[in-house]
Amino acid sequence: MADFFTIAWIDNGGIVRMLDQRLLPHETVYNDYTSAAEVAAAIRDMVIRGAPAIGAAAAYGLAAAAVHSRATDPSTLRSELVAAGQTLKAARPTAVNLAWAVDNMLSVLSFPLLDTVESIQAAAVVHANHIAAEDVQINRQLGLNALDLVPQDATIIHHCNTGSLATVDYGTALGVIRTAHEHGRNVFVLVDETRPRLQGARLTAWELQQQEIPFQVIADGASGYYMRVKGVDLCVVGADRVAANGDTANKIGTYNLAVVAHENGVPFYVAAPTSTVDLQTLTGDDIEIEERPSSEVTHIGEMEITPAGAPAGNPAFDVTPARYITAIITEKGVAYPPFTESLARLKHS
């Protein structure tokens, strides 16, 4: 395991501690939070990002809200937690894991057997820890399920960051690569730098370096060149939401990568826990795409790269239609087209 952690619950003080990913790879700083509002702000400002990680963060945000509540009766506490859940859900709109974790926590904490403030507080911490621990197990299983899809010598394009930093630990798409590496596959990763926030250049490169997995960072626009000229065996990416028909919302740039992979006959895999599959979302057209501040495009850190006053567009995600996706790898197995059937089967298994 890596010698850092993405998110942890500190019992002593009821603290949610997160690695501030905005400062990576040059600084390793941990921030402490003790309220749902603080955690929501950390999610919105991308101290923590990645669909599974922000799911766990939301669960811990509710745990912090419970532990630090001054409510003296269960019903007041439950009302506070519902309000805290709304704040957390509103932090970012696209990833379904955030809403899933909030709803899952609130559902557990509504059990009538929890009939004192203290029992709800204890259950909130226990269940948030459970959601976090489960994420790690899910990722490990997901990686094992993908093993047959990775050839012995594999050049792999990966977009954004889906490693330990995007999850509680281990990773989804990067977990697939890590498992293959640990099982003796000769993997070489072409790391899409992933503009505008450079999650690939900053975070994925940092994780691969620590795990001693060979890689090379490339500009997002170079992926097609590598497929056509150098040879690429597969692409694997994570997901912020998978619709019932397999349409997948993921970091901006994923759709371009998928289309170019399709055109070059390169298998294109999505790796995501089944909690990211949202059967209530019928197609990708129903997924809200977050528009983030234009300063993320016009500035890199403090440095302005465009001329002063230049307008910029900054959609944070795009939707890749299911027809470009070879398979969707989950902890419950690998779903192949037609996804409407295979995803429903996995989701209910």
Place this chain on the structure above:
Amino acid sequence: MADFFTIAWIDNGGIVRMLDQRLLPHETVYNDYTSAAEVAAAIRDMVIRGAPAIGAAAAYGLAAAAVHSRATDPSTLRSELVAAGQTLKAARPTAVNLAWAVDNMLSVLSFPLLDTVESIQAAAVVHANHIAAEDVQINRQLGLNALDLVPQDATIIHHCNTGSLATVDYGTALGVIRTAHEHGRNVFVLVDETRPRLQGARLTAWELQQQEIPFQVIADGASGYYMRVKGVDLCVVGADRVAANGDTANKIGTYNLAVVAHENGVPFYVAAPTSTVDLQTLTGDDIEIEERPSSEVTHIGEMEITPAGAPAGNPAFDVTPARYITAIITEKGVAYPPFTESLARLKHS
């Protein structure tokens, strides 16, 4: 006309003066050069870039070599100029305009009627000025030839920089946009930022701002999102070399953009002077792709964005196969598929 110039010859002192494009958009600094070796270094280091602009720079580099030569007889001077031409050609391998301009200069300067050192020196300056002036005329004609391809309301994706800065003046693909704007079309430009060197974010945004043409900078990976969700009417890009069959080498990222445009039914145009069409290069497979220093990917300015020691790949160009190209716009007319016939016809017209 814009209140800057990309390159100019200063008779007084025999100076090639260039706007240092590495410092844009925040600083406007002009550098002076008086030898072919200095001009070659400026081309290699990308003080000046863009296929037509580096063609003009090479012509002026030979003019400087001629003017500052200490040769006392025509044959010694001609030998020096052949050597200087080799130095200039070696500066960057992909754009054909560089070699074309050197060969064109040497061919003119080999006329037997030029039988004194002074007459060769004078002819070098006159012919370099002619090459530069012709580039501006060519770009204006190219823009007019494209007018029928731009609808009255046109959202246009443009990659890299192909404006006044990439040429002696006016621009190729950006010239197409500028002409349409000047003729009353409502153009809106989605400016691919063009990693790694950000020619779109730094240079194209700067030019469009000066020309008061509405635009928005976007990450390269977002182009497909805009095509699929927002609607894009056409893409137009420049070229560093067009092969006889229409395969086109251009800035890295062009191939991805073309594939995604094709998939979305968005017309994809290449705008280039016929001097960029190289009938000696049969297909794109015969075009050498320059690999530039990895520091252009790992650093933005002085800022390191990847973890220390992270390896990066940096192909400067890619090849877009002809089947993704709707038409190639030149100063002699618009070539449509099959390009092998249409380009040969234009080239010889």
